[in-house]
Amino acid sequence: MVGSVELPNRLFVAPMAGVTDRPFRQLCKSLGAGYAVSEMVTSRKDLWHTLKTSRRADHTGENAPISVQIAGTDAAMMAEAAAYNIERGAQIIDINMGCPAKKVCNKWAGSALMQDEPLALQIVEAVVAACAPHGVPVTLKMRTGWSQQHKNAVRIARAAEQAGIAMLTVHGRTREQGYKGHAEYDTIAAVKAAVRVPVVANGDITTPERARDVLAYTGADAIMIGRAAQGRPWIFGDIAHFLATGEHRAQPLTQQVKRWLLEHLHDHYGLYGEFAGVRTARKHIGWAVRALPDGERFRAHMNTLDSCDSQVQAVTDYFDALSLSHDRLPWVDLSTAEDDTDALAAEETAGASACAAN
Numbered sequence: 001m002v003g004s005v006e007l008p009n010r011l012f013v014a015p016m017a018g019v020t021d022r023p024f025r026q027l028c029k030s031l032g033a034g035y036a037v038s039e040m041v042t043s044r045k046d047l048w049h050t051l052k053t054s055r056r057a058d059h060t061g062e063n064a065p066i067s068v069q070i071a072g073t074d075a076a077m078m079a080e081a082a083a084y085n086i087e088r089g090a091q092i093i094d095i096n097m098g099c100p101a102k103k104v105c106n107k108w109a110g111s112a113l114m115q116d117e118p119l120a121l122q123i124v125e126a127v128v129a130a131c132a133p134h135g136v137p138v139t140l141k142m143r144t145g146w147s148q149q150h151k152n153a154v155r156i157a158r159a160a161e162q163a164g165i166a167m168l169t170v171h172g173r174t175r176e177q178g179y180k181g182h183a184e185y186d187t188i189a190a191v192k193a194a195v196r197v198p199v200v201a202n203g204d205i206t207t208p209e210r211a212r213d214v215l216a217y218t219g220a221d222a223i224m225i226g227r228a229a230q231g232r233p234w235i236f237g238d239i240a241h242f243l244a245t246g247e248h249r250a251q252p253l254t255q256q257v258k259r260w261l262l263e264h265l266h267d268h269y270g271l272y273g274e275f276a277g278v279r280t281a282r283k284h285i286g287w288a289v290r291a292l293p294d295g296e297r298f299r300a301h302m303n304t305l306d307s308c309d310s311q312v313q314a315v316t317d318y319f320d321a322l323s324l325s326h327d328r329l330p331w332v333d334l335s336t337a338e339d340d341t342d343a344l345a346a347e348e349t350a351g352a353s354a355c356a357a358n
Protein backbone atom coordinates (compact mmCIF):
# COMPACT_ATOMS: atom_id res chain seq x y z
CA MET A 1 0.00 0.00 0.00
CA VAL A 2 1.16 3.51 -0.84
CA GLY A 3 -1.11 5.68 1.25
CA SER A 4 -4.51 4.43 0.20
CA VAL A 5 -3.31 3.11 -3.17
CA GLU A 6 -2.90 -0.64 -3.36
CA LEU A 7 -0.13 -2.01 -5.59
CA PRO A 8 -0.51 -5.45 -7.19
CA ASN A 9 2.96 -6.69 -6.25
CA ARG A 10 6.34 -5.63 -4.89
CA LEU A 11 8.33 -5.55 -8.12
CA PHE A 12 8.73 -1.99 -9.37
CA VAL A 13 10.19 -0.38 -12.48
CA ALA A 14 12.73 2.35 -11.69
CA PRO A 15 12.18 5.73 -13.30
CA MET A 16 14.76 6.22 -16.05
CA ALA A 17 14.77 9.45 -18.02
CA GLY A 18 14.68 8.70 -21.72
CA VAL A 19 13.70 5.07 -21.12
CA THR A 20 10.62 4.62 -18.97
CA ASP A 21 8.12 6.33 -21.20
CA ARG A 22 4.53 5.07 -21.29
CA PRO A 23 5.13 2.29 -23.85
CA PHE A 24 8.02 0.88 -21.82
CA ARG A 25 6.14 1.16 -18.51
CA GLN A 26 3.13 -0.56 -20.04
CA LEU A 27 5.29 -3.33 -21.39
CA CYS A 28 6.93 -3.92 -18.01
CA LYS A 29 3.56 -3.86 -16.26
CA SER A 30 2.13 -6.36 -18.72
CA LEU A 31 5.10 -8.65 -18.05
CA GLY A 32 4.89 -8.68 -14.28
CA ALA A 33 5.90 -5.31 -12.83
CA GLY A 34 3.46 -4.09 -10.21
CA TYR A 35 4.32 -0.44 -10.39
CA ALA A 36 6.17 1.98 -12.61
CA VAL A 37 7.09 5.58 -11.94
CA SER A 38 7.02 7.87 -14.90
CA GLU A 39 10.01 9.92 -15.89
CA MET A 40 10.88 13.11 -14.26
CA VAL A 41 8.72 16.01 -15.31
CA THR A 42 10.09 19.46 -14.76
CA SER A 43 8.53 21.64 -12.13
CA ARG A 44 9.17 24.63 -14.38
CA LYS A 45 5.77 25.86 -15.48
CA ASP A 46 7.10 27.53 -18.64
CA LEU A 47 8.16 24.11 -19.93
CA TRP A 48 4.94 22.23 -19.24
CA HIS A 49 3.60 22.78 -22.73
CA THR A 50 6.71 21.52 -24.54
CA LEU A 51 6.52 18.36 -26.61
CA LYS A 52 9.00 16.53 -24.44
CA THR A 53 7.18 17.30 -21.22
CA SER A 54 3.76 16.57 -22.63
CA ARG A 55 4.97 13.23 -24.00
CA ARG A 56 6.32 12.42 -20.60
CA ALA A 57 3.04 13.31 -18.99
CA ASP A 58 1.04 11.18 -21.42
CA HIS A 59 -0.68 8.41 -19.46
CA THR A 60 -3.23 7.38 -22.09
CA GLY A 61 -4.34 3.82 -21.44
CA GLU A 62 -1.78 3.22 -18.71
CA ASN A 63 -2.65 0.72 -16.01
CA ALA A 64 -3.28 2.30 -12.64
CA PRO A 65 -1.78 3.56 -10.50
CA ILE A 66 -0.31 6.46 -12.43
CA SER A 67 2.73 7.72 -10.58
CA VAL A 68 4.60 10.82 -11.67
CA GLN A 69 8.02 11.87 -10.52
CA ILE A 70 8.83 15.53 -10.07
CA ALA A 71 12.16 17.23 -9.44
CA GLY A 72 13.21 20.72 -8.63
CA THR A 73 14.63 22.97 -5.96
CA ASP A 74 11.83 25.39 -5.27
CA ALA A 75 9.18 24.22 -2.81
CA ALA A 76 6.35 26.35 -4.22
CA MET A 77 7.12 25.31 -7.78
CA MET A 78 7.29 21.66 -6.78
CA ALA A 79 3.91 21.97 -5.08
CA GLU A 80 2.48 23.50 -8.26
CA ALA A 81 4.03 20.77 -10.38
CA ALA A 82 2.43 18.16 -8.13
CA ALA A 83 -0.99 19.78 -8.43
CA TYR A 84 -0.61 20.08 -12.20
CA ASN A 85 0.29 16.41 -12.57
CA ILE A 86 -2.62 15.38 -10.35
CA GLU A 87 -4.95 17.32 -12.65
CA ARG A 88 -3.49 15.29 -15.49
CA GLY A 89 -4.15 11.96 -13.85
CA ALA A 90 -1.33 11.31 -11.36
CA GLN A 91 -2.48 9.12 -8.47
CA ILE A 92 0.89 9.13 -6.73
CA ILE A 93 3.53 11.89 -6.75
CA ASP A 94 7.18 10.90 -6.36
CA ILE A 95 9.84 13.42 -5.41
CA ASN A 96 13.21 12.78 -7.01
CA MET A 97 16.03 13.26 -4.55
CA GLY A 98 18.11 10.56 -6.16
CA CYS A 99 19.23 11.95 -9.47
CA PRO A 100 22.97 12.54 -9.72
CA ALA A 101 22.60 15.07 -12.51
CA LYS A 102 24.63 18.12 -11.60
CA LYS A 103 22.05 20.49 -12.86
CA VAL A 104 18.37 20.13 -13.38
CA CYS A 105 17.00 23.12 -15.18
CA ASN A 106 20.10 25.13 -14.32
CA LYS A 107 19.65 24.57 -10.63
CA TRP A 108 20.96 21.99 -8.28
CA ALA A 109 18.31 19.37 -7.79
CA GLY A 110 17.92 15.63 -7.57
CA SER A 111 20.28 14.14 -5.02
CA ALA A 112 22.00 17.48 -4.54
CA LEU A 113 18.98 18.15 -2.35
CA MET A 114 20.22 15.54 0.07
CA GLN A 115 22.97 17.98 0.96
CA ASP A 116 20.49 20.63 2.01
CA GLU A 117 18.22 18.85 4.46
CA PRO A 118 16.14 21.90 5.49
CA LEU A 119 15.34 22.63 1.83
CA ALA A 120 14.63 18.95 1.15
CA LEU A 121 12.16 18.93 4.01
CA GLN A 122 10.58 22.19 2.92
CA ILE A 123 9.96 20.64 -0.50
CA VAL A 124 8.50 17.47 1.00
CA GLU A 125 6.16 19.50 3.22
CA ALA A 126 5.01 21.71 0.36
CA VAL A 127 4.35 18.79 -1.96
CA VAL A 128 2.54 16.80 0.72
CA ALA A 129 0.37 19.84 1.49
CA ALA A 130 -0.48 20.20 -2.22
CA CYS A 131 -1.36 16.53 -2.62
CA ALA A 132 -3.23 15.88 0.63
CA PRO A 133 -6.50 17.63 -0.41
CA HIS A 134 -6.64 15.29 -3.42
CA GLY A 135 -5.93 12.20 -1.33
CA VAL A 136 -2.77 11.64 -3.42
CA PRO A 137 0.14 10.02 -1.56
CA VAL A 138 3.64 11.44 -1.94
CA THR A 139 6.69 9.21 -2.17
CA LEU A 140 10.39 10.01 -2.14
CA LYS A 141 13.30 8.50 -4.04
CA MET A 142 16.80 9.13 -2.79
CA ARG A 143 20.29 7.78 -2.57
CA THR A 144 22.11 6.63 0.56
CA GLY A 145 23.57 10.08 0.98
CA TRP A 146 25.66 12.77 -0.51
CA SER A 147 29.02 11.04 -0.20
CA GLN A 148 30.64 8.18 1.67
CA GLN A 149 31.21 10.56 4.61
CA HIS A 150 27.70 11.96 4.47
CA LYS A 151 25.23 9.14 4.39
CA ASN A 152 22.15 10.89 5.68
CA ALA A 153 19.43 8.69 4.17
CA VAL A 154 18.19 7.55 7.58
CA ARG A 155 17.86 11.10 8.88
CA ILE A 156 16.07 12.26 5.76
CA ALA A 157 13.83 9.21 5.82
CA ARG A 158 12.74 9.90 9.41
CA ALA A 159 12.06 13.56 8.70
CA ALA A 160 10.22 12.73 5.48
CA GLU A 161 8.04 10.21 7.27
CA GLN A 162 7.19 12.81 9.89
CA ALA A 163 6.26 15.18 7.08
CA GLY A 164 3.82 12.68 5.60
CA ILE A 165 5.76 10.77 2.94
CA ALA A 166 3.95 7.51 2.18
CA MET A 167 6.80 5.42 0.75
CA LEU A 168 10.58 5.71 0.42
CA THR A 169 12.84 4.30 -2.27
CA VAL A 170 16.56 4.12 -1.64
CA HIS A 171 19.16 3.51 -4.36
CA GLY A 172 22.12 1.97 -2.54
CA ARG A 173 24.72 4.42 -3.82
CA THR A 174 25.77 7.90 -2.81
CA ARG A 175 25.38 10.82 -5.12
CA GLU A 176 29.15 11.08 -5.38
CA GLN A 177 29.32 7.52 -6.72
CA GLY A 178 27.13 8.22 -9.72
CA TYR A 179 26.73 4.70 -11.11
CA LYS A 180 30.19 3.51 -10.17
CA GLY A 181 31.04 0.81 -7.67
CA HIS A 182 28.34 -1.40 -6.26
CA ALA A 183 25.11 -0.63 -4.53
CA GLU A 184 25.21 -1.40 -0.79
CA TYR A 185 22.20 -2.56 1.10
CA ASP A 186 23.16 -1.81 4.73
CA THR A 187 21.90 1.76 4.51
CA ILE A 188 18.67 0.55 2.93
CA ALA A 189 18.24 -1.91 5.81
CA ALA A 190 18.89 0.92 8.27
CA VAL A 191 16.25 3.09 6.59
CA LYS A 192 13.79 0.22 6.70
CA ALA A 193 14.45 -0.25 10.42
CA ALA A 194 14.02 3.48 11.08
CA VAL A 195 10.61 4.11 9.54
CA ARG A 196 7.16 2.56 9.40
CA VAL A 197 6.21 3.53 5.87
CA PRO A 198 7.04 1.03 3.09
CA VAL A 199 10.65 1.07 1.90
CA VAL A 200 11.76 0.08 -1.60
CA ALA A 201 15.27 -1.24 -2.22
CA ASN A 202 16.98 -0.26 -5.46
CA GLY A 203 20.34 -0.71 -7.13
CA ASP A 204 22.07 -3.49 -9.06
CA ILE A 205 19.21 -5.98 -8.81
CA THR A 206 19.84 -8.01 -11.94
CA THR A 207 18.76 -11.57 -11.15
CA PRO A 208 16.00 -13.40 -9.28
CA GLU A 209 18.56 -14.55 -6.69
CA ARG A 210 19.69 -10.99 -6.08
CA ALA A 211 16.07 -9.89 -5.75
CA ARG A 212 15.44 -12.57 -3.11
CA ASP A 213 18.64 -11.72 -1.24
CA VAL A 214 18.08 -7.96 -1.25
CA LEU A 215 14.52 -8.40 0.02
CA ALA A 216 15.76 -10.69 2.79
CA TYR A 217 18.81 -8.61 3.74
CA THR A 218 17.13 -5.22 3.83
CA GLY A 219 13.68 -6.29 4.98
CA ALA A 220 12.41 -3.93 2.27
CA ASP A 221 8.77 -4.09 1.28
CA ALA A 222 9.53 -4.00 -2.43
CA ILE A 223 12.36 -3.85 -4.93
CA MET A 224 12.84 -1.50 -7.85
CA ILE A 225 14.65 -2.50 -11.03
CA GLY A 226 16.07 -0.17 -13.63
CA ARG A 227 18.86 -1.17 -15.98
CA ALA A 228 18.26 -4.91 -15.78
CA ALA A 229 14.81 -4.37 -17.29
CA GLN A 230 16.23 -2.68 -20.37
CA GLY A 231 15.75 -5.12 -23.20
CA ARG A 232 14.56 -7.71 -20.71
CA PRO A 233 11.21 -6.46 -19.41
CA TRP A 234 10.10 -10.00 -18.57
CA ILE A 235 12.60 -9.97 -15.67
CA PHE A 236 9.70 -8.95 -13.42
CA GLY A 237 7.82 -12.15 -14.25
CA ASP A 238 11.04 -14.16 -13.84
CA ILE A 239 11.56 -12.74 -10.37
CA ALA A 240 7.93 -13.21 -9.35
CA HIS A 241 8.13 -16.86 -10.41
CA PHE A 242 11.39 -17.41 -8.55
CA LEU A 243 10.14 -15.74 -5.36
CA ALA A 244 7.00 -17.86 -5.45
CA THR A 245 8.57 -21.23 -6.32
CA GLY A 246 12.33 -21.01 -5.66
CA GLU A 247 12.86 -22.13 -9.23
CA HIS A 248 13.80 -20.41 -12.44
CA ARG A 249 11.20 -20.45 -15.16
CA ALA A 250 12.24 -21.24 -18.71
CA GLN A 251 13.64 -18.53 -20.94
CA PRO A 252 10.90 -16.95 -23.08
CA LEU A 253 10.26 -18.33 -26.55
CA THR A 254 12.21 -16.41 -29.17
CA GLN A 255 9.02 -15.82 -31.17
CA GLN A 256 7.35 -14.48 -28.02
CA VAL A 257 10.18 -12.02 -27.45
CA LYS A 258 9.79 -10.90 -31.06
CA ARG A 259 6.08 -10.26 -30.50
CA TRP A 260 6.71 -8.29 -27.31
CA LEU A 261 9.32 -6.17 -29.04
CA LEU A 262 7.12 -5.52 -32.08
CA GLU A 263 4.21 -4.53 -29.84
CA HIS A 264 6.52 -2.24 -27.93
CA LEU A 265 7.74 -0.67 -31.19
CA HIS A 266 4.17 -0.16 -32.35
CA ASP A 267 3.30 1.72 -29.13
CA HIS A 268 6.58 3.59 -29.24
CA TYR A 269 6.05 4.88 -32.80
CA GLY A 270 2.50 5.81 -31.80
CA LEU A 271 3.80 8.08 -29.06
CA TYR A 272 6.78 9.61 -30.85
CA GLY A 273 5.87 9.51 -34.55
CA GLU A 274 8.16 8.10 -37.20
CA PHE A 275 11.17 10.41 -37.09
CA ALA A 276 11.78 10.54 -33.35
CA GLY A 277 10.25 7.09 -32.85
CA VAL A 278 12.69 5.23 -35.09
CA ARG A 279 15.66 6.93 -33.51
CA THR A 280 14.63 6.51 -29.89
CA ALA A 281 13.59 2.90 -30.51
CA ARG A 282 17.16 2.00 -31.46
CA LYS A 283 18.33 1.84 -27.87
CA HIS A 284 15.45 -0.45 -26.87
CA ILE A 285 16.18 -2.79 -29.79
CA GLY A 286 19.89 -2.63 -29.04
CA TRP A 287 19.27 -3.65 -25.42
CA ALA A 288 17.03 -6.50 -26.56
CA VAL A 289 19.70 -8.01 -28.80
CA ARG A 290 22.82 -7.15 -26.81
CA ALA A 291 24.76 -10.28 -26.09
CA LEU A 292 22.51 -12.38 -28.34
CA PRO A 293 24.11 -14.23 -31.27
CA ASP A 294 25.00 -11.77 -33.99
CA GLY A 295 23.48 -9.01 -31.85
CA GLU A 296 26.28 -6.48 -32.33
CA ARG A 297 26.21 -6.78 -36.12
CA PHE A 298 22.44 -6.49 -36.10
CA ARG A 299 22.57 -3.46 -33.83
CA ALA A 300 25.02 -1.69 -36.15
CA HIS A 301 22.83 -2.45 -39.17
CA MET A 302 19.66 -1.37 -37.39
CA ASN A 303 21.21 2.01 -36.60
CA THR A 304 21.35 2.73 -40.33
CA LEU A 305 17.60 2.25 -40.83
CA ASP A 306 15.36 5.27 -40.62
CA SER A 307 11.79 4.17 -41.20
CA CYS A 308 9.36 2.31 -38.97
CA ASP A 309 8.75 -0.30 -41.67
CA SER A 310 12.41 -1.10 -42.19
CA GLN A 311 13.03 -1.27 -38.44
CA VAL A 312 10.09 -3.60 -37.92
CA GLN A 313 11.21 -5.78 -40.82
CA ALA A 314 14.78 -5.97 -39.53
CA VAL A 315 13.63 -6.95 -36.03
CA THR A 316 11.27 -9.55 -37.49
CA ASP A 317 14.02 -11.03 -39.68
CA TYR A 318 16.54 -11.09 -36.83
CA PHE A 319 14.27 -12.94 -34.42
CA ASP A 320 12.91 -15.28 -37.11
CA ALA A 321 16.46 -16.28 -37.99
CA LEU A 322 17.37 -16.68 -34.32
CA SER A 323 14.35 -18.86 -33.65
CA LEU A 324 15.55 -21.36 -36.27
CA SER A 325 18.48 -22.24 -34.03
CA HIS A 326 17.02 -21.17 -30.66
CA ASP A 327 13.45 -22.03 -29.86
CA ARG A 328 13.90 -20.15 -26.59
CA LEU A 329 15.98 -17.03 -26.14
CA PRO A 330 19.57 -17.98 -25.34
CA TRP A 331 20.34 -17.30 -21.71
CA VAL A 332 22.48 -14.23 -21.21
CA ASP A 333 24.29 -13.46 -18.00
CA LEU A 334 23.91 -9.70 -17.90
CA SER A 335 25.67 -9.41 -14.56
CA THR A 336 28.89 -9.96 -16.51
CA ALA A 337 27.82 -8.08 -19.63
CA GLU A 338 29.79 -5.02 -20.61
CA ASP A 339 28.96 -2.17 -18.32
CA ASP A 340 27.54 0.82 -20.12
CA THR A 341 26.46 2.73 -17.06
CA ASP A 342 28.64 5.70 -17.84
CA ALA A 343 26.72 6.16 -21.05
CA LEU A 344 23.49 5.60 -19.16
CA ALA A 345 24.40 8.08 -16.49
CA ALA A 346 25.17 10.59 -19.21
CA GLU A 347 21.76 9.89 -20.63
CA GLU A 348 20.16 10.46 -17.27
CA THR A 349 21.99 13.74 -16.96
CA ALA A 350 20.84 14.65 -20.44
CA GLY A 351 17.30 13.60 -19.61
CA ALA A 352 17.31 15.54 -16.40
CA SER A 353 18.57 18.70 -17.98
CA ALA A 354 16.60 18.28 -21.18
CA CYS A 355 13.89 20.43 -19.73
CA ALA A 356 16.26 23.35 -20.06
CA ALA A 357 16.86 22.53 -23.72
CA ASN A 358 13.28 22.77 -24.91
Ligand SMILES: Cc1cc2nc3c(=O)[nH]c(=O)nc-3n(C[C@H](O)[C@H](O)[C@H](O)COP(=O)(O)O)c2cc1C
Nearest residue numbers: 014015016017040096171203204225226227344348
Ligand atom coordinates in the same frame (compact mmCIF):
# COMPACT_ATOMS: atom_id res chain seq x y z
C1 LIG B 1 19.30 6.12 -18.09
C2 LIG B 1 18.87 6.32 -16.65
C3 LIG B 1 18.00 7.35 -16.34
C4 LIG B 1 17.59 7.56 -15.01
N1 LIG B 1 16.68 8.55 -14.74
C5 LIG B 1 16.22 8.70 -13.47
C6 LIG B 1 15.20 9.67 -13.18
O1 LIG B 1 14.72 10.40 -14.04
N2 LIG B 1 14.76 9.74 -11.89
C7 LIG B 1 15.27 8.94 -10.90
O2 LIG B 1 14.83 9.05 -9.76
N3 LIG B 1 16.23 8.03 -11.14
C8 LIG B 1 16.70 7.89 -12.41
N4 LIG B 1 17.63 6.92 -12.68
C9 LIG B 1 18.10 6.05 -11.58
C10 LIG B 1 17.28 4.75 -11.52
O3 LIG B 1 15.93 5.02 -11.18
C11 LIG B 1 17.86 3.77 -10.48
O4 LIG B 1 17.82 4.37 -9.22
C12 LIG B 1 19.30 3.35 -10.81
O5 LIG B 1 19.46 3.05 -12.18
C13 LIG B 1 19.72 2.14 -9.98
O6 LIG B 1 18.90 1.02 -10.23
P1 LIG B 1 19.38 -0.19 -11.22
O7 LIG B 1 20.71 -0.66 -10.72
O8 LIG B 1 18.30 -1.23 -11.10
O9 LIG B 1 19.49 0.39 -12.60
C14 LIG B 1 18.08 6.71 -13.98
C15 LIG B 1 18.97 5.68 -14.30
C16 LIG B 1 19.38 5.47 -15.61
C17 LIG B 1 20.32 4.35 -15.91
